[in-house]
Amino acid sequence: MLIDKGSDFDHQDLTFDEIDEGFTTKEAIKEAKRCLNCQKPLCRTGCPIENEIPDFIQELAKGNLGQASAVIAHRSNLPAVCGRVCPREKQCEAACILNKKGCGIKIGKLERFIADFDAEMDISVLTKKNVEKGKVAVIGSGPAGLTVAGDLAKLGFRVTVFDGQAEPGGVLMYGIPEFRLNKEVVRREIRRIERQGVVFQTNVLIGRDLTVDELFSQGYDAIFIGTGTALPKTLEIPGKNLPGVIQATYFLGMVMLANHGGIASLEVPVHKGDDVIVIGAGNVAIDAARTALRVGAASVTVVYRRTVANITALQSEFEGAQSEGVQFQWLTNPVRYVGTDRVTGLACERQIMTDDGKLQGSGQVEILSANKIIVAVGQRPAARIVSTTAGIEVNQAGFVVTKDRPYGMTTRHGIFAGGDVVHEPATVVLAMKEAKKVASGLAQYVEAKRLMEECGLAMTDTRQ
Numbered sequence: 001m002l003i004d005k006g007s008d009f010d011h012q013d014l015t016f017d018e019i020d021e022g023f024t025t026k027e028a029i030k031e032a033k034r035c036l037n038c039q040k041p042l043c044r045t046g047c048p049i050e051n052e053i054p055d056f057i058q059e060l061a062k063g064n065l066g067q068a069s070a071v072i073a074h075r076s077n078l079p080a081v082c083g084r085v086c087p088r089e090k091q092c093e094a095a096c097i098l099n100k101k102g103c104g105i106k107i108g109k110l111e112r113f114i115a116d117f118d119a120e121m122d123i124s125v126l127t128k129k130n131v132e133k134g135k136v137a138v139i140g141s142g143p144a145g146l147t148v149a150g151d152l153a154k155l156g157f158r159v160t161v162f163d164g165q166a167e168p169g170g171v172l173m174y175g176i177p178e179f180r181l182n183k184e185v186v187r188r189e190i191r192r193i194e195r196q197g198v199v200f201q202t203n204v205l206i207g208r209d210l211t212v213d214e215l216f217s218q219g220y221d222a223i224f225i226g227t228g229t230a231l232p233k234t235l236e237i238p239g240k241n242l243p244g245v246i247q248a249t250y251f252l253g254m255v256m257l258a259n260h261g262g263i264a265s266l267e268v269p270v271h272k273g274d275d276v277i278v279i280g281a282g283n284v285a286i287d288a289a290r291t292a293l294r295v296g297a298a299s300v301t302v303v304y305r306r307t308v309a310n311i312t313a314l315q316s317e318f319e320g321a322q323s324e325g326v327q328f329q330w331l332t333n334p335v336r337y338v339g340t341d342r343v344t345g346l347a348c349e350r351q352i353m354t355d356d357g358k359l360q361g362s363g364q365v366e367i368l369s370a371n372k373i374i375v376a377v378g379q380r381p382a383a384r385i386v387s388t389t390a391g392i393e394v395n396q397a398g399f400v401v402t403k404d405r406p407y408g409m410t411t412r413h414g415i416f417a418g419g420d421v422v423h424e425p426a427t428v429v430l431a432m433k434e435a436k437k438v439a440s441g442l443a444q445y446v447e448a449k450r451l452m453e454e455c456g457l458a459m460t461d462t463r464q
């Protein structure tokens with residue numbers, strides 16, 4: 001098998017502290033002053049939510065930090081998060097003209113600096129709108145739900161966000177590990193959205209504690225579903241139910257709970273001294289691998305059936321994992337979990353990649369030993385809401401079907417959806433991009449509905 005050995009890094013040095021410490025004030029202003037303020041800002045077109053990048057950088061360069069933060073707030077409710085976890089090397093930073101000279105502006109770090117500075121110094125003004133354009137329920141408080149809630153609150157809607165978890169934030173809180181995204185940063189961003197009038201109700205699982213129809217009967221004009229992809233996909237190979245085979249998202253959520261006192265650390269399914277295999281090579285797999293090292297695993301090996309050129313994880317993430325000591329086995333296809341009472345290994349068939357990029361089994365099978373195997377091969381939406389609500393169509397894979405007019409409305413009138421539950425697992429900023437479009441479609445719908453009601457008419461759905 002093709003093996004990339006990790007470095008000789010001492011795993012015991014790894015902690016959950018944020019790895020990247022960000023800019024100091026001096027560094028941030030120096031970096032901002034390098035921006036050419038191009039007439040045609042390619043960085044802005046590189047950003048999925050079209051953040052007003054040159055404008056906030058210019059304000060920062062002049063030392064106007066409150067104004068810089070206000071400029072960012074035109075487009076984003078989650079700047080401190082995006083400044084940390086956006087795949088910026090493929091987006092705004094890739095588009096920066098200075099990249100051609102190998103010295104592109106570090107836009108993500110500048111956005112992060114402004115958001116952190118504002119949060120610490122409380123310099124930008126956040127107000128509640130004193131109008132009531134409509135009452136909206138948002139289900140799910142990940143990036144999609146938070147974006148819809150923040151955008152609608154700014155427009156004057158009364159918004160309540162419901163989430164089944166104990167704390168809002170979705171994957172930002174329970175998925176992306178602390179060493180990449182400090183949880184206090186997520187809480188801070190949510191508090192800013194709250195200050196704009198949004199109400200959060202946690203530990204409320206819609207479809208179990210309350211139904212969508214009950215929400216309508218409480219007087220909501222429209223409902224947004226941003227419930228993400230809660231169900232992990234399994235690898236359908238023999239032995240999949242053996243103890244010791246763990247889902248990556250479950251593992252990451254348990255580690256977050258243990259780090260914050262929600263559960264005892266013994267309940268985390270990976271322990272000191274474990275030999276761990278991670279299956280998959282996306283961001284979730286790499287996060288799980290790096291987290292396993294931090295909870296004390298003796299060894300962590302990522303197995304992937306393709307090559308390093310095909311991984312979907314960010315290059316920086318992959319390099320981080322390598323430098324911390326994660327090993328990688330390429331062209332390695334799992335065919336069976338090994339073990340009787342518990343998992344003791346993974347049988348893998350060596351793959352051969354043909355010249356046209358197709359994979360072929362070589363027939364050569366090797367058993368890699370491990371007492372914990374973490375599976376990170378994708379997620380799909382849960383059916384809890386669609387199975388308890390009439391009229392919401394999903395596609396064959398369970399993703400909610402929406403339409404373009406009004407943007408983001410499902411096949412049931414007044415119910416909208418966006419983020420991963422519609423577009424499949426993607427990125428924070430892509431969930432935000434879609435959610436922004438849905439927020440505006442939903443606002444148009446509620447405006448029309450209220451106007452009809454003022455005329456003594458009701459919005460009817462001819463399809464029901």
Ligand code: FAD
Nearest residue numbers: 140142143144163164170171206227228419420426427428
């Ligand atoms: P989610 O964030 O999944 O939020 C859905 C919310 O809905 C959850 O809070 C859930 O509790 C709630 N919910 C679900 N069902 C119900 C119900 N019935 N009732 C009430 N509440 C409900 N993207 C990046 O850009 N950069 C990264 O570095 C990155 N790393 C990642 C690492 C991991 C481990 C994972 C899992 C994902 C990562 N992503 C990353 C992807 C990104 O986090 C997701 O694309 C994004 O969070 C999707 O947002 P969402 O709002 O659609 O869903």
